[in-house]
Amino acid sequence: MTGMFGALLVDAQRRRFPLEPFYAISKAALLAFKRIQGIPDDSPVPGTSLEQAYMIWNQTPRGMFEAILASVGVSVSDDYLQRDLITVYQSATMRDSNGEPGEVLYMRYVPPLPFRDIDNDASEEA
Incomplete structure (x- = not known):
């Protein structure tokens, strides 16, 4: 889709x-x-x-997205929409070496899709 x-x-x-x-x-x-x-x-x-x-x-299906993030102590608001391929979140449960909230990198892959050019399609059929 x-x-x-x-x-x-x-x-x-x-x-x-x-x-x-x-x-x-x-x-x-x-x-x-x-x-x-x-x-x-x-x-x-x-x-x-x-x-x-x-x-x-x-979007990553919400149930999967929330489960992945919850496993590392991250939650998002209900109205959150993914807009970027890479997002860094602050963990509520993980800490870095300084005791600060750990950063969690979430990366989603959106494969590029080739689209056919309408004008080329017509010339190929002729």
Whole structure:
């Protein structure tokens, strides 16, 4: 799903289409996406509906994300959204050599997806 919504965003940017009229995602669909990903219904997600759909699907599923972080003493707010590939958190249970909260590095891999160029597709078929 992340790849599909990412491809639509790239396509809209290449064609300079306004996102909402051409790529509108219903509020009901966005709510369903949040629920599937474990994101609370009332968590704000910025952007157009297509950008929201992409951001929702571009999250580590919430249950897995919270379990991984909890195992090293890190918690995040319910409305937290992952925006970066690498994030450093402060642990509530781990300490560094100076007794300060230990830093926990969370890195997620978002594989690049090749998108076919629409203009090249037409010329290849001719």
